[in-house]
Amino acid sequence: MSYNGCCFFAYNNSEIDYVQLALLSALxxxxxMKNNNTCLITSDGDYNWLESSLGKELVEKAFDEVVITDVxxxxxxxxxxxxxxxxxxxxxxxSNKHLVNEYSPFDKTLLLDIDYIVRNDNLDYLFEQEHxxxxxxxxxxxxxxxxxxxxxQYLNPVGVPMWxxxxxxxxxxxxxxxxxxxxxxxxxxxxFYKFLYSFPGHMYxxxxxxxxxxxxxxxxxxxxxxxxxxxxxxxxxxxxDDIVEIKSSNxxxxxxxxxxxxxxxxxxxxxxxxxHVMNKRSIxxxxxxxxxxxx
Amino acid sequence: MTQGYITIATKSPxxxxxxxxxxxxxxxxxxxxxxxxxxxxxKFDSVPQKYEDTFDSIxxxxxxxxxxxxxxxxxxxxxxxxxxxxxxMYIDRRCIVTNNMDDLWDNMVLHDYIFSKSVENFRGETxxxxxxxxxxERNDIPTYMTDVFYFNRSERSEQLFKMLDVVLKEFRRxxxxxxxxxxxxxxxxxxxxxxxxxxLGEETNIHGHIPYKLLSLDNLTLDxxxxxxDWIDYLSSWxxxxxxxxxxxxxxxxxxxxxxxxxxxxxxxxxxxxVKDSNIRI
Numbered sequence: 001m002s003y004n005g006c007c008f009f010a011y012n013n014s015e016i017d018y019v020q021l022a023l024l025s026a027l028x029x030x031x032x033m034k035n036n037n038t039c040l041i042t043s044d045g046d047y048n049w050l051e052s053s054l055g056k057e058l059v060e061k062a063f064d065e066v067v068i069t070d071v072x073x074x075x076x077x078x079x080x081x082x083x084x085x086x087x088x089x090x091x092x093x094x095s096n097k098h099l100v101n102e103y104s105p106f107d108k109t110l111l112l113d114i115d116y117i118v119r120n121d122n123l124d125y126l127f128e129q130e131h132x133x134x135x136x137x138x139x140x141x142x143x144x145x146x147x148x149x150x151x152x153q154y155l156n157p158v159g160v161p162m163w164x165x166x167x168x169x170x171x172x173x174x175x176x177x178x179x180x181x182x183x184x185x186x187x188x189x190x191x192f193y194k195f196l197y198s199f200p201g202h203m204y205x206x207x208x209x210x211x212x213x214x215x216x217x218x219x220x221x222x223x224x225x226x227x228x229x230x231x232x233x234x235x236x237x238x239x240x241d242d243i244v245e246i247k248s249s250n251x252x253x254x255x256x257x258x259x260x261x262x263x264x265x266x267x268x269x270x271x272x273x274x275x276h277v278m279n280k281r282s283i284x285x286x287x288x289x290x291x292x293x294x295x
Numbered sequence: 296m297t298q299g300y301i302t303i304a305t306k307s308p309x310x311x312x313x314x315x316x317x318x319x320x321x322x323x324x325x326x327x328x329x330x331x332x333x334x335x336x337x338k339f340d341s342v343p344q345k346y347e348d349t350f351d352s353i354x355x356x357x358x359x360x361x362x363x364x365x366x367x368x369x370x371x372x373x374x375x376x377x378x379x380x381x382x383x384m385y386i387d388r389r390c391i392v393t394n395n396m397d398d399l400w401d402n403m404v405l406h407d408y409i410f411s412k413s414v415e416n417f418r419g420e421t422x423x424x425x426x427x428x429x430x431x432e433r434n435d436i437p438t439y440m441t442d443v444f445y446f447n448r449s450e451r452s453e454q455l456f457k458m459l460d461v462v463l464k465e466f467r468r469x470x471x472x473x474x475x476x477x478x479x480x481x482x483x484x485x486x487x488x489x490x491x492x493x494x495l496g497e498e499t500n501i502h503g504h505i506p507y508k509l510l511s512l513d514n515l516t517l518d519x520x521x522x523x524x525d526w527i528d529y530l531s532s533w534x535x536x537x538x539x540x541x542x543x544x545x546x547x548x549x550x551x552x553x554x555x556x557x558x559x560x561x562x563x564x565x566x567x568x569x570v571k572d573s574n575i576r577i
Binding site for chain 1: 544
């Protein structure tokens, strides 16, 4: 019997309490998945803050394992939106995400971003398929079911397809070792791959690294060495959207913003879907209701 | 039961058309040496002597080059008479083939003729060709792809080529009768083959599929309004040792590069050398 579970990276910054978000995400895994062991990967200081802010009992309920990694993080400033009208910058710490296969205590691991909220058991199938060594989403849609901007579908409009590092499943195999080696290599030679694959922006994005690694492992074509998660496309709540109401753990109501006419929103009800909640401040505003729905 | 490939080319500035046929034939010899390749030309002397040994057979158009002012494809109706095979796959000369074709042949021979309903872009995605088919759609003409197709020796195939004889020769009159909106002023082979299929009532009777990739900007979703007409002015491509990449994406299978500016001496020499090195007897 293999020891399976989900890992969460969380390093706080001055704007976002990532460890609290990780706790929330872990509780949703506990509620909805069968393979629901959880592991928090964080720093010593952030873990102490989590215990003192939310209490040891809740932390122990959310996490079965804690891995302390006080690594030096690269500067990576990211501009976040909270509705179309508010922006803020924060230091995003993701430079050791590719080391998850070293940190994870599990035989089969699902690495989840702390803003990915599991609200069904669709991802459990990954742990049951021996032929899947690495799996990710390679398509996404917003709350309205529309695809994201062209630059989020491909590394550039005439480039290779985008794979999302929001959810990464991996086992202990040569294939997954090769995948993480390629991720590390792409991160190390980021400028070269940015030039070769013409992806935009100045920020280091792990999505680009896993896209390049997947493209290389799939034979520089559309292959299946890297598994496309079939619970797709990955649905996301945009940073410009907002949460209106948490009715239960899998029944939420949103305001979905119109990308072309940002003064317009429509109300969108979302049931039983796993969801990448990208507006992190909206989680903060609804934190008690979201926790209350799973405890 | 003979199976083989056929294409058509003529004398052109810099011998581009013949060299395209040389590369196509060489690419097929490397992956499918047992099936013969037939080149159809207007005159034998269109083929420089140094390229003659690339082809298993070179056939002159039996009924002559109908209208030398137009595209050589105006003579495509003669392919049925030119082909020496029972089962023939036509491939436009501006194509390269990189993968084994046996599975495809196993499927194709079950049909009288096959035109594909869709085509993939260089990433392997099926995206509608809105620009190419805008005239077709406005005039209720079917939208089959015609860069690559298959036909056998049968009454049904013969009928198709007999009708093509009339349609291609009289293409301007056909336009007047069938194309009321957005009528082109030039010879459009794809539009005319599709019009022929409509005239024969075959719009919905063609089954089977030949998968191939069409390199074009028309089957990509782009956020740029200022696009060149030729994809090679917009996308990067590499070719080495039989591996072909567009924007670092490996492209394989039947690849229709659809541009007279694509082929260079390096690709031509590479293919000819590899055929020579592999000791394939033609």
